[in-house]
Amino acid sequence: MHSFCWYELRTTDPTAARTFYIDALGLLAAAGDARWRLASGGPELGEFAPLPAQAAARGAPAHWLGHIAVADVAIAVQRFVAAGASPLGPTQTRPDGNLVAPLRDPLGAVLAVTSRPPATATLAWCDLHTGDPARAAAIYGELFNWAPKQQHDLGPARGSYHEFAWQPDGHSVGGMSDAALRPGIHTHWLFHFAVDDLELALGRVRGGGGRVAGEPLRGPGGARVAVCEDPQGAAFALHAAT
Template identity: 45%
Template sequence: MKRFFRLQLRTTNVPAARDFYTALLGDGAANADIVPLPEQAAARGAPAHWLGYVGVEDVDQAVRAFAERGAVQLGPTHPTPDGGRVAILRDPGGAIVGVATAPASARAPQPEVAWQQLYAANAQQAATTYCDLFGWQLTDRRDLGGLGVHQEFASRSGEPSTGSVVDVAGLTGVHSHWLFHFRVAALAPALEVVRKAGGTVIGPMELPNGDRIAVCEDPQRAAFALREGGGRQAL
């Protein structure tokens, strides 16, 4: 598989977060994987966040390959209820990512992800690392002015782009992280839900392909983006 097959929200208030995302994204988010923010992460000062897991055949081998390229494993590798294994790392660009045994058949994670965006301290190194480890392919490179230069990638050769890598250098207040874009039918009412719940909104803005996006934080400070438009589906 070697693509994101699972998303998990690690948060400071599980019931409130579940209510928020169900109101925002509908019933598809009602069964989202939402868990308490681990104490170790909170002790390091980590806010609530969405964590993506890339499916691999051999978790130990993936961890070693990541470490050889400068990643740091955060905590031990754990077994999963389905007999697989999972590990969490800080990648060479500073973002948190999970690797887990890919199930034989996996449906796209809920809520629906329209785009996956990696903000990295060294975008070129980070892009090369993911391509080397998972077989991802670099595609278009787009300069979006104040939003930075976006190096797009596809999960497989010949497929449409599913995400992009952006260097955090020059982007004020942006730290290294994976930002997942959730698809919505209409952006304006979705942003009103975010604001009324006590979340924050940056934007909206229009992309070159006509899609409209806004970067948000939920009431527990977990970052995500909302995306309106046909665009390309990431997962």
């Protein structure tokens, strides 16, 4: 299964970011390093890392980089590039031995493919803001076998929203929306962190120096969703299920 399996925060201040997310979202830091997990005893799901100098030189802000598990990184990169993606530097061998290749997808969103195995746990939801959700759904479906699910017409001001699953018999894990119709929204993957009490979590975000972008909205399945930025400017979302 080709799913997001690792979530890497690339930021200008990893130490401050680590403190913010642990305090605001209740993430648990793995002992002795910058990795994090969602629950006590749960698997590690990501890390807090410095924003690469090359990315900063291109003007990239702090951001969450999602890693998609693939069987063969070189083949996955080759297929992605053939579909119109652009490599963002060479394939890296991380200290844990996993290969990671950062890419910009054909419509402009940044992600990575990795040899890390698929995750046994994941985040609450994954949103792709893109200029052409139908084309994006076709590209990710062809490359990773992600399956289309329910589509929603959000009206002329917001366009269509395409839910997807990691595999044809799976449940929806994310959606792709039309960023071209929403001024100020750039093409990117937005990752949702589950919280039990949205108002309490929003208070912690603000108290920790983060920013909340507007009022919470109703997401898929009736979930309440709030888009936020951490103190270094990386976007994320809070997701409170009903």
